[in-house]
Amino acid sequence: MTGDSTCQARAVRLGPRSLTALVLVSAVGVAALARPFLSPPTAQASAHAQGAPWFFTCLLLLLVAVVGATISESGLGPKAVAMLGVLAATGAALRPLGAGTAGIEPMFFLMVLSGRVLGPGFGFVLGAVTMFASALLTGGVGPWMPFQMLSMGWFTMGAGLLPGPDRLRGRGELLLLAGYGFLAAFAYGLVMNLQGWPYLTPGSSPLAPDPHAGPLANLVRFAAYHLATSLGWDLGRAIVTVVLAVALGPAILKALRRATRRAAFESPVTFGAPPG
Numbered sequence: 001m002t003g004d005s006t007c008q009a010r011a012v013r014l015g016p017r018s019l020t021a022l023v024l025v026s027a028v029g030v031a032a033l034a035r036p037f038l039s040p041p042t043a044q045a046s047a048h049a050q051g052a053p054w055f056f057t058c059l060l061l062l063l064v065a066v067v068g069a070t071i072s073e074s075g076l077g078p079k080a081v082a083m084l085g086v087l088a089a090t091g092a093a094l095r096p097l098g099a100g101t102a103g104i105e106p107m108f109f110l111m112v113l114s115g116r117v118l119g120p121g122f123g124f125v126l127g128a129v130t131m132f133a134s135a136l137l138t139g140g141v142g143p144w145m146p147f148q149m150l151s152m153g154w155f156t157m158g159a160g161l162l163p164g165p166d167r168l169r170g171r172g173e174l175l176l177l178a179g180y181g182f183l184a185a186f187a188y189g190l191v192m193n194l195q196g197w198p199y200l201t202p203g204s205s206p207l208a209p210d211p212h213a214g215p216l217a218n219l220v221r222f223a224a225y226h227l228a229t230s231l232g233w234d235l236g237r238a239i240v241t242v243v244l245a246v247a248l249g250p251a252i253l254k255a256l257r258r259a260t261r262r263a264a265f266e267s268p269v270t271f272g273a274p275p276g
Contacts, residue, residue, distance in 0.1 A: 015073030018121040025062035029150040033194045037215045091130035109244035112181045115159030117256040127156030147195040174249050181241035189234035193226045
């Protein structure tokens with residue numbers, strides 16, 4: 001048997017069906033987020049709220065497709081599915097520890113490390129499921145929840161797409177993950193502001209969507225809104241993600257890779273000849 005020191009845990013690879021499902025769910029999300037800039041924002045708040053349940057239903061169906069495709073193409077067994085549940089529960093439990101306090105959200109560093117080890121497809125599912133469980137745990141269920149699920153799925157998937165998953169280790173890998181976590185924490189805040197900004201009633205704020213302005217003018221308004229409302233919060237999230245990733249990363253990455261080996265990710269079951 002090969003020991004932990006020589007056996008490398010491989011991330012779950014994206015197959016054709018997994019990739020197709022991820023492209024579809026991402027396209028739906030991008031279309032929903034870009035709608036305020038591509039259509040007249042008249043009655044945008046009510047239209048945004050009315051469209052959220054449909055988007056939520058579509059997202060859940062596509063998430064089921066991602067899970068099914070990932071399991072069928074990667075050969076994930078019960079242990080791997082159980083690992084998904086444990087990581088999602090842990091992330092959901094971490095989120096309330098700092099919620100509402102200057103962007104201190106410790107769940108993000110765990111998603112970065114998990115996405116790195118598990119790969120983009122499984123990472124996307126983990127991020128979305130974790131945010132869903134967190135919303136149920138904290139009572140944060142609303143029209144914003146599907147966008148949170150999608151954003152966290154992208155966040156975790158991005159860590160799985162970073163280069164060198166099978167070769168890069170040690171300090172170089174930690175710096176890569178910390179840098180990604182820092183930038184992605186700001187990207188997450190940007191996406192969440194994209195879903196919240198259309199709820200501003202035209203005329204209620206100089207930064208609200210303007211029904212008579214074009215896409216470029218509204219983009220400038222959104223940029224000002226984003227900088228004014230969430231820069232400090234996003235910075236706190238980014239710093240906490242970097243600190244925890246650097247401090248706890250070596251131990252957690254080692255534990256995750258050991259767990260993936262024991263869960264037999266992408267390892268076909270073989271039967272040897274019975275002893276003579």
